[in-house]
Amino acid sequence: MTPLTPQQTYCLRQHLRQVGTQELLIDELVDYLACQVEDSMRKGLSFEKALALIRMEATSLSVRHLQQTLVRQGALPQTGFWRHPARCTKRKKVAFGLIQPVHHALLIGAFLSVLLTGWLLASRGLAIPVGLVASLLCPLLILLSFQAFAVAISERICSAIRPFGPILLVDPPAEKEY
Amino acid sequence: MESSNTEYLRGTLKTIVLGLLAEKERMYGYEITQAVKERTSGEIVLTFGSLYPLLYKLEQEGLVQNESEEVEGRLRKYYALTLIGRQTARQKLLDFTHFTQLMNRLMQLPLNLSTPPTPDSPAL
Structure with missing residues (x-):
């Protein structure tokens, strides 16, 4: 399996930041999504198409839901409402x-x-x-x-x-x- | 069928993850979702939104511990069972096996449901 280039990993990181992922969670999700992209590329998809699929899965809604769940569990710190x-x-x-x-x-x-x-x-x-x-x-x-x-x-x-x-x-x- | 799967999985996701972690020394998030997907021939697909809250919860309960390692320029978090986690996993799997045996005994498919209804069959 060909690993992603630093630029491709950066694209994933940027996408996660754009959808509002907290820094505490970002490394783990980058690795998760990078593995998913590598898997898609191994099946013959281009990076761009794999990234498009990732964008459909890791939406701001799904990331927000994950973060909300983790905040409720106490696994992530709650930040102030004014920072929304x-x-x-x-x-x-x-x-x-x-x-x-x-x-x-x-x-x-x-x-x-x-x-x-x-x-x-x-x-x-x-x-x-x-x-x-x-x-x-x-x-x-x-x-x-x-x-x-x-x-x-x-x-x-x-x-x-x-x-x-x-x-x-x-x-x-x-x-x-x- | 999908909604039924989701319904049943709600109560068993913890057992599934503990069971998988019990088989290997350590696993990372994507590896767990792939293991579930492969073993169920793609019928059960875990998303990061359902997996990570569970992993974090198991960690809070002291059943799982994590260690981070740099792999291919990325920070990867591996999850492994603790001693208590291993005991809990064993107990959960035994409980689940017992439960499925009970369900199998309880849920015998009635003869009138084993074949799909035909237009000639009388309405109930």
Whole structure:
């Protein structure tokens, strides 16, 4: 039997990480799946086809069910609910600067609204009062925007050292032994 | 038939794994599933989702111990029976043999079920 190359083993490891396998379990499952892939390849399948079969078997659902069972048994540590990927996605995106926090978006929206309203009123001949209001409001909004920008930058720096540990599953379904 | 197998296996999976481990000095996860698959001609297939919770449970109960070893660049965990595990396996297998003998005596296939019903046969 030809053993898998390190790259092929890495593919399996990556797949298990993608489906949310805890690090404590990953080595054992990598070996299990690698044996399964080697077996499929011995029967004539290509690595890609064998990997596709593995992806169908080791889904996030099956891995989650296994981990939940092991957590209930006390064989795996339970991690916090806040680390669940579905819970953290938005938080992570904000931390990495992929999306703006809500209050930043509101500030930018308010700033643009004032500008647009000013432009509309100015087009109706109310240029002087609107210019006055805009000249008072805009520096304030610009200052607030700068402040929001500074907060976003500091959040991004903090996110580099923020731990995003293994994925967690709480709220397990009813136990199923086999 | 598959659902019946699953139903019966629920209570016997522990005995199966203990029995297999009793035959060899040590086994790893995939080896156990393959042994089950080969001996039952593919009729019983264990998944990692059913095997590992049991192995971890046996380990917690002190019936099994594991040792990790690097094989082909991967970390492989071998499971072996402890002394108590060996005694438990022996007892479980004896109990199971006795149970199947009882079931064989109890579940004699009635004559009216031994042949499939034909369209001419009277309805019950």
